Amino acid sequence: MDIRVRGSGPAEPFLGAASLFETEHELQRPVHVEIRTDPDERTRVSHDDGAHQLIISKQAATSAMARELALHEFAHMYRHERRHPSHVQSTDEVLFLALAGQSVERRKITHCYQIANHVKDIYADDLWVGLAPGEKLVRFFESTLAAALADRPVDPAPAWTRRTSASDPDITAVNAAFALALSERHELLEAGHPLYDLAHAAARDAPNVSLEGFKHRFLTLDPDPDASAYRKSMVELTREYALDDRQAAD
Template sequence: MDLRVLGDVPPDPFLGAADLFETEFSLEKPVHVRIREDPDERTWAGHYPDKHVLNVSRRAATSAMARELAVHEFSHMARYEEEHVSHVQSTEEALYLGLAGERVERRKLTQCYQIANHMKDIYADDITLSVVPSDKLLGFLESTLAAAVADRPTPPRPGSRPTGTGADPAITAVNAAFALALIERHDLASPDHRIYDLARVADGDAPNVEVDAFKRRFGSLGPDPTASDYRKALVSATRAYAI
């Protein structure tokens, strides 16, 4: 892999990620790693005619998960190069089909993009989990969900208004469903693992979102769906959440 780390961070995690990834897979295009200062944007992949770009926040690039996050993004790049339907289907087109004629607040629309990203992540992590140990990813899923559950808004006192701060319980429930779907897809943990307790709390906090229903949606994604089947699944998930 032609890998270039552009920024003043240690390159070792990215070089290590490339070595792991290349035990089973390869990329045709070079990869440029660009360091971003926004800590809320952990990692994301950009695809261009002559290269892929791994955008990574400085916090993520220097974290204990840097290698695993890099492998995850390499996996997205591999899916893009193979033209897997999950990575070439237009998210905007699917959301337009799913929400045509509906009035949806901007927050919900943004969260629908997050659901679409989860559906891409399922396929990227099918690759990721074939080359990296699962223990750190499981710990990452657990800690992320625990932080979101702990950050849920406090119910307002009688006569007061909600502040609107804290993690949105609805998308936290969807995130919990994604985590459980990934765990069960790859047999990462037993049903008595703490993350299931956290998912039950998330489910109780979001009465309009069923964790089990979204878990089934994510878990039922077959390895190589047709373009039509994948579009239908994305449209259905969008409508189930937003309407």
């Protein structure tokens, strides 16, 4: 892999991740990594015909998850190069097909984009999770889900005034389903793992969201769908989250 790292941060996590990734997969385009001091620029990836560009904060580049984060982004680049449906299908098109003529809350529309990103992440992570120990990834899921639960609204819930995704119990439950599904998809969890307790706590806060239903959808994603099958699965997933039973039947 042709990789170049610049900026005020360590190159080792990216070079190490590149060496590990290329034992199984090969990127055709070079990768340019730019480390920035801005902590809000956690990661951002762009692509053109000449190269992939990864912009990452120094905070993320020096974290314990730096190598795994690099592997994750390399996997997204690989899926993009190979034109995998998850990485070329327009989310806007999926939302139009799924929700045309329906009245949907703005917050749920925003969450649908996050759900689409979860699906992209699953297809990316399928490429690299087996290349590195999964303990750090599971600990990351634990810490982020625990933080989301701690940030949930009080009961009775006030009007939606906060703007973080963690403050909304519905998407927190979907996030929990994603974490369980990805972990189970790669056999990273033992029975009784604390992540299950956190996920079920999230589900109790979101009675209108089926934790098991979304976990099943994420867990059973076809590893090699064609464009039509992928679009259909995304339309169904979007409708399940955004519409109530009456709207979905319509």
